[in-house]
Amino acid sequence: MSGFSPDWLALREPADHAARNPELLSAVGAYFAGRHSLTIVDLGSGAGSNLRGSYSTLPNRQHWTLVDHDEKLLQVARERLAAWADETQEQGEELVLTKGEKIITVDTRQADLNKDLEWILGWQPDLITAAALLDLASKRWLERFAAALASQRLPLYTVLTYDGREKWQPEHATDARVLAAFHHHQHSDKGFGPAVGPNATEISAEAFRKAGFAVSIGESPWLLGEKQRELLLALAEGSAGAVLETGHLDKASVTEWLAARRDSESCMIGHLDLWARPV
Numbered sequence: 489m490s491g492f493s494p495d496w497l498a499l500r501e502p503a504d505h506a507a508r509n510p511e512l513l514s515a516v517g518a519y520f521a522g523r524h525s526l527t528i529v530d531l532g533s534g535a536g537s538n539l540r541g542s543y544s545t546l547p548n549r550q551h552w553t554l555v556d557h558d559e560k561l562l563q564v565a566r567e568r569l570a571a572w573a574d575e576t577q578e579q580g581e582e583l584v585l586t587k588g589e590k591i592i593t594v595d596t597r598q599a600d601l602n603k604d605l606e607w608i609l610g611w612q613p614d615l616i617t618a619a620a621l622l623d624l625a626s627k628r629w630l631e632r633f634a635a636a637l638a639s640q641r642l643p644l645y646t647v648l649t650y651d652g653r654e655k656w657q658p659e660h661a662t663d664a665r666v667l668a669a670f671h672h673h674q675h676s677d678k679g680f681g682p683a684v685g686p687n688a689t690e691i692s693a694e695a696f697r698k699a700g701f702a703v704s705i706g707e708s709p710w711l712l713g714e715k716q717r718e719l720l721l722a723l724a725e726g727s728a729g730a731v732l733e734t735g736h737l738d739k740a741s742v743t744e745w746l747a748a749r750r751d752s753e754s755c756m757i758g759h760l761d762l763w764a765r766p767v
């Protein structure tokens with residue numbers, strides 16, 4: 489079981505879809521324009537948000553394989569996709585969804601991206617995708633990932649990778665210390681070895697360029713205000729919990745920071761999207 493609850497993924501989904509970089513999304517669509525159908529593998533799929541955020545730009549017939557190590561999240565993905573589609577049919581293990589003019593078949597596979605990466609890429613889809621995943625990985629895993637994708641000439645589209653920038657309003661005297669401690673926590677092992685955290689896109693871009701890919705990067709920040717108050721509060725609480733775990737700040741300072749953050753008017757959380765294709 490991972491630390492990502494279905495409720496947290498549902499809470500962030502509208503902000504994730506609004507933040508997604510539109511130019512990169514269009515570029516991915518343009519790359520596959522003229523194709524009638526496409527096979528896609530989504531890594532660390534959680535409850536299926538990335539499919540719902542990407543499908544509209546891709547060809548009319550899509551086959552998605554959602555991969556996660558959390559079996560419960562994969563079950564939630566099936567339920568949420570069935571509720572989201574205009575029509576849903578079950579064909580054996582697969583879901584067949586109709587959404588507007590798209591027909592999307594979906595299957596789910598439980599796998600560990602650390603142990604099973606080469607096996608998964610061996611399915612040879614047309615496109616690999618991932619959302620909010622790369623910052624959990626280690627440098628070593630990202631280099632292995634780039635090498636494996638290069639050997640199969642597989643393109644990669646990732647979105648919502650945390651980039652370390654945060655701007656909360658109004659500012660608070662402890663913001664910088666809290667952010668430094670949060671970044672420290674971001675580098676802890678999330679199952680792939682020491683995590684790259686906010687350096688994920690920079691490290692990935694370098695690895696993919698070295699492996700012979702053309703790489704484009706676009707910003708996809710969360711801009712959270714009054715309408716996203718529930719997400720903003722959950723984010724502040726999550727950050728405070730992570731900071732406390734580091735022991736870099738005492739409990740009173742973190743409690744004071746969190747109290748101020750509960751009254752925040754807005755915040756910007758930096759993310760980057762990446763589109764890497766073999767040349």
Ligand SMILES: C[S@@+](CC[C@H](N)C(=O)[O-])C[C@H]1O[C@@H](n2cnc3c(N)ncnc32)[C@H](O)[C@@H]1O
Nearest residue numbers: 490532533534537556557558600601602619620
């Ligand atoms: C931040 S969540 C993002 C989920 C989803 N992509 C989204 O955007 O809503 C990261 C996801 O990666 C999955 N994950 C983390 N480590 C994994 C691993 N080693 N193998 C497979 N899945 C993993 C988690 O279970 C979780 O669903």
